[in-house]
Amino acid sequence: MECLVNGANFLLKTVQQEAFTYTDGRKEFVQIDHNDLFPYLLVNIGSGVSMIKVDGDRKFERVSGTSVGGGTFWGMGRLLTKCKSFDELLELSHQGNNRVVDMLVGDIYGGLDYSKIGLASTAIASSFGKAISEDKELEEYKPEDVTRSLLRMISNNIGQISYLNALRYGLKRIFFGGFFIRGHTYTMDTISVAVNFWSKGEARAMFLSHEGFLGALGAFTGYEKHDLEADQSVQRCSAKPSCIDGKLCGTLSSHLNEDENMECRICTS
Ligand SMILES: Nc1ncnc2c1ncn2[C@@H]1O[C@H](COP(=O)(O)OP(=O)(O)O)[C@@H](O)[C@H]1O
């Protein structure tokens, strides 16, 4: 978890175009003032979801989480469809319509909004709820619609819990990371809508461009702090990541002995 936070802090301080909002299909980069970065809520959507209040470099607390995350989408998707891979599921969800599977507010109230309590007829009243009233088997639903509904349910739930935690700790900014997001527009859109809806427009979800690599980057940037006892031939090691022309580059140098030096350079494409 420390690596994850290190990685997020490093990216937010180093890469100019790292954080962005995603609204109505529009990506807008957010300029982060390095002197006013903390505190923020980091939501990492991997297999499960961790919500971390970050107060500074190496100052953080995991305040919440949910087991309904990326592994849920992948696992349930595999059981409900014949898809073998995450990418296949994601691709299918592009073409689906969740309204075929989800019970909407309008399905309950004769096609009308429930304006008195602020719910539009198109709002989801119950994810997968339509399946209880229709006499249909799983095979009669299109896998596209099922995956779409699943993705929406999970992303919506994460957006909602994230906002409630930001509210609970008085945090103005919520950054979303983790390999589940993968720059997928529908996922980001759903999370953004959920944060917007629950905050009544007060808060906005922000996404990280290098969302899937926070832990790895944090481990890399923290490398020099560890003793390399396992390999005595490597005596000193230092990692120097930087951002050049929008590309993340890292150099890992190892001083093997007085005369020998080894350097490994990694750049994002
Ligand atoms: N190509 C992919 N293969 C597997 N999982 C993927 C892929 N792309 C996105 N994912 C999602 O990423 C999740 C794992 O995210 P990650 O941030 O790597 O966390 P973890 O540390 O749990 O592995 C998977 O559960 C899945 O939902």
Ligand SMILES: CC(C)(COP(=O)(O)O)[C@@H](O)C(=O)NCCC(=O)O
């Ligand atoms: C246990 C984990 C920190 C592991 O991280 P991951 O490999 O999922 O990225 C994460 O899956 C998690 O926070 N799960 C949610 C547990 C909960 O709060 O209910």
